[in-house]
Amino acid sequence: MAKTNGPLFSMDASGKFAGALVFTKWKGRPVVRQLVKPANPKSTGQENARNIVRVCGASQRFSNLTALKYPARTLTDKALLTAGAPAGQAWNGFLVKSMTGAAALSYIAATTAYAALTSGERTAWVAAADALVPAIPAVAQSIVGGGAGTPVTSGFVFYHYVYGLYKAGLNVAPTGTPPTYA
Numbered sequence: 001m002a003k004t005n006g007p008l009f010s011m012d013a014s015g016k017f018a019g020a021l022v023f024t025k026w027k028g029r030p031v032v033r034q035l036v037k038p039a040n041p042k043s044t045g046q047e048n049a050r051n052i053v054r055v056c057g058a059s060q061r062f063s064n065l066t067a068l069k070y071p072a073r074t075l076t077d078k079a080l081l082t083a084g085a086p087a088g089q090a091w092n093g094f095l096v097k098s099m100t101g102a103a104a105l106s107y108i109a110a111t112t113a114y115a116a117l118t119s120g121e122r123t124a125w126v127a128a129a130d131a132l133v134p135a136i137p138a139v140a141q142s143i144v145g146g147g148a149g150t151p152v153t154s155g156f157v158f159y160h161y162v163y164g165l166y167k168a169g170l171n172v173a174p175t176g177t178p179p180t181y182a
Contacts, residue, residue: 042146051141056096059161068181099164110163121176125155128178
């Protein structure tokens with residue numbers, strides 16, 4: 001981003017210019033950047049990314065609002081994530097990075113592992129997610145074209161959350177038995 005001093009021979013400028021530049025302020029400083037027209041593709045890849053973000057968002061909300069602790073721990077998951085996050089990285093970004101992984105490989109691995117659970121084990125994960133305070137909700141999903149897809153269960157979200165903690169080095173890999181937070 002280019003810093004400007006007296007843009008357009010004025011003391012202050014904002015908005016677009018000639019359909020190519022945008023003048024604005026960033027951290028109180030006047031700047032100019034190229035005008036970019038956003039696109040909203042509803043492709044398979046874009047909808048998959050949006051679905052992953054929805055699951056991560058529900059996990060962040062639980063971690064941020066709960067006072068419950070994982071068994072035999074004295075700190076909440078949020079406190080552990082905050083302490084374990086690399087320098088300069090926020091706890092929630094660290095959680096999302098751990099949950100998704102490069103090219104969403106961690107998310108895909110967690111989805112595959114959850115699908116391999118028996119029906120009874122998945123039911124146990126749903127019951128455990130529903131018993132948390134706040135409860136982890138089922139999460140809406142979308143399909144190609146932006147239409148409504150089948151929501152993922154609260155157990156699916158909880159499993160991915162615990163898997164993300166595992167990938168962050170704060171937990172053991174989840175099994176068919178969900179953890180009991182207290």
